[in-house]
Amino acid sequence: MNLLNMSIEELMQTEITSVSKKEQKIADAAAAVYVITKEDIRRSGANNIPDALRMVPGLEVASISSGTWAVQSRNVNSSLVNELLVLIDGRTIYSPIFGGVIWTIQDLPLEDIDRIEVIRGPGGTLWGANATTGVINIITKSSKDTVGTLASGGGGTLEQDFATVRQGVALSDDASFRAYAKYRSRGAFEKVGGGKEDDNLDDMRTGFRSDWQVDKKDLLTLQGDLFSTDSKTRETFFELTPPFSQSVTGDDTATGGNVLGRWERSISEESDFALQLYYDSLKLDYVSREVHGTMSDVDFQHRFRPFTNNEIVWGAGYRSVYYDVDWVSPLNTFVPEDDTTPLYSAFLQDETWILDKKLAFIVGTKVEHNPLTGIEVQPTARVIWTPNDNNSVWAAFSRAVRTPSFLDERNGLVLAVVPPDANGSPLTTRGFVPGENLDAEEVLSYELGWRNRPHPDVTLDTALFFADYSKQISEVAGDSYFSEGPPPHLVVPFMANNNMSSYTYGGELVARWQAKRWWFIEGSAALLELHSSDGKSNAVPRQQYRLRSFVDLPYNLELNSFLRYTDAVVIQKTPSYAELDLLLTWKATTNLELSVVGQNLLHNKHVEYGTGSLYGVAAEVPRGVYGKATLRF
C-alpha cells in the first residue's frame, strides 16, 4: 500500500505507531535477517511459498518435482531438510516425524501473507532445536487488514489453474474475521530424456482467521485451515521374488488441518506476555506409506524490563507429538509403528544496552527436553553496535542442535534389491535400518554482519559466517548379515551414527538501490564453502546470485524481473543454471489487477535437483507462462 497514493481522508484514518515501541527490536537486528514483504511477494510472480523464497540471499530453493521442493540455508539441500525451522504464525510446519517440511501442503493464499522473515544462521536460542541453519517465519495478516472481498484466479502452462476467494468482515470496531477458499492445479515437469513426468499436483485449501482487540490491553486471535492435496507420483516397490522391483504410479494424497489460538496482553509500554495454543493434524495416504501425525502445543512468553537499559524475555512450552506410520511394502518398517512423545522447552534472553542505545548485548539460552536425546541446551551471545544513523555492526556466537527425527532413529527402508546372479551372489537387499540411541547434531556458529547506508537511496547488508558441525548423523554401511526371509537373502544395512563432522563458511551481500522514484533494484550474492569429514565435496552451490528489478511504468503498469544464477551441486548431479522470471502487471482499475508472468524463461527446461526423488529420477522444470486477475472490493 503506497501511502503517497492515498487521499487525505484515507490518511486521516491511518494508524501510526511511535518509534519508541519499536526500539525493543534492537536485538533482532543482531542476526542475518531478510524480510520478504507483501510487495516483494506480489512483484515476484511466485505462485507458492518456496518460489517466493528464491529471492532470499543464502537460501537454496530447488524444485524436485511439480509438487515438491527442497529448501535449505547455508548447507546441503534435500527434500527433507532437518536443520531449517519453518513456522507459520508461530506454528511449526517442520515435522519431527520426517525431519523436514512438506512444502506441498503449505499452500496458503499468498495474498494473506504480511511478510516472511528469514534468519540465516542458527536460531536455536530463540526458536528451539532444528534451527541450526536458519529460521523462516511466515506471518499472515491480521483479519483487521483483510476486510472486503478478494477474488483472484488464472491459468497457464505449468500453473494450470488456480483460484482464491477470500471474504473479510469487520464484526465491530475491534473485531474482524476472514475466511478463504483456494484451489490450484500444477502441470507435470519434464522427464530427463523427453516426455512428461507423472507428477502433477492438485490441491484445495480453506481457512479462517479472527482477531479481537478485547480492550486496550488484550488481543485475541483464532485461526485455522483445512487442506487436501493430491499429487501424482511414481514409486518403486521392491520384493524378494521376481521381478524384484516394480514401478507403480499412483496418487499421493495428504489431508489435514490446524487450529491456533493466541492471547496477547500488554501490561505496560515495556512489558507484555503472550499465550498460544495450537493443534495440527496430518494424514498422508501415499502410494508408499500411510502416515497419521498430530501435534498439540502450548507456549507462553513474557517480556519485561527489570531495570532501564535492560530487557528480559523468557518463555516455556510443551508439545505433544503423535504419529502412526505404515509402510505399504512389507520390506519397510517403522519401529515402533506408533508413539506419542512430549517435548518440554524453556528459554531466557537478556538484552542490555549502553551508550545511548548505540551498543547492545544479548545473551540467552534455550533448554529443551526431547524424547530421543533428552536435555539439549542452546545458548547464544550477540552484540550490536550502531555508531551512527548509517552504520550498524553485529557479531554473534551460538550453539544449536539438530535432534534426530523419528525417521532417523526408527525407520527401516529398502533402497535396492539385487537379484541373485549366475556367479552365485545371493539375493541381496540394501537399505537403511533403524538407528539406535542417536545423539543430537551440534553446531557452533560464529557470525559477523554490517549494515550500511552509503547514500540515502542505497543500503548494503553483509553477513559472514563460519559454522562448525559435529556429531552429524550419516548412514554408514554396516556388516552384512543373512536373513532367513523367506526367501533367504543377504542384507547390507546402512546404519545411522553420529560420526560425521563438517564445517561451512561463507557470506551474503545484499545491495538495494532506489535508482529512480520508479525503479528499484536489489542484487545479492551468496558464497558458501562446505568441507565434510566423509570427503564429499561439491555438495552445495558455491555461489548464488540474484538480481531483482521493479519498474513502475506509466498507465499503471509495472514490469518486474527476477534474474538468478545458482552454481552446480556436483554430488547431486545438478548443473549450474541461470533463470529469469518476468512479470507484467496492469492496475486496470482501483479494484482490478491483471498480470502476465513468464517463469524460467531462459531455457526450455532445466534441472534443479539432479538426484530427483528418493529413487533417483530427476525431473526438469519447464519454461512456463501464466495469467492472473485479482479483484478486490
Add this chain to the structure above:
Amino acid sequence: MWMKSKLLCFFFLVLCSPAVSWPGGAQAQTNQAFEEYEVKRAFVYNFLKFTVFPSDKTAETLDICVADGKTVLQFFAQMRGYKVGVKEIAIIEVNSNNEIDRCDVIFVSASIGKKAGDILEHAKGRGILTIGEDLQFCNMGGMICFIAAEKTLRFGINLKDAKRESYNFSSQLLKLAQIVERQS
C-alpha cells in the same frame, strides 16, 4: 515509492513496524499501523497538492526544507522527484536561519523545540509555507500543523497567517482541517 521505506525498514529493523517477531513461537500481533513519518510525509505531499502558492512562485522545483531532525529528513528525502503539478520536489536540509531564504516550504521538526519561533520570525515576508508538528506551531504563526489524535493524525491550518503570506488552500483541504489562529 513503497520500496524506499523498505530500505529504511530493512536497514534499521528498529524502524520497521514491527521488525522481527518474538522468539519462542508465540507471535506478536502483526502491527498494521504505519511509521509516523511515513504517514506525515504522505500528508505533506497532499498538503502541497491542495495548496495555492503565491503567483510569484514560478520555479521548476519546489524546494522543501527540513529543519533539524535526521529521522524526518530520511523519510522526506524519499519524496525527491515527485511532482506537485509541474514542479519537481527537492528536499533540502537546513541548519540555520540564513539557509531558509531559498525555501518554498519549510517543515519544522518537533525536535527544534523553542527555536521554531525564530524560524517563523525569519520566514515572515518571504512567502514560505511553514509546516510544523504540533498545534503550538500554528499558535505561533505557522501555517499548517499536525495535531495528534489517539492513534491517528489530524491537522490544523492557520488561514489568517497563511493568507498574509499570499497562500491559500483548496476547499477540499480546508474542510478536513481544524482552523487555528495565532495566539500570543
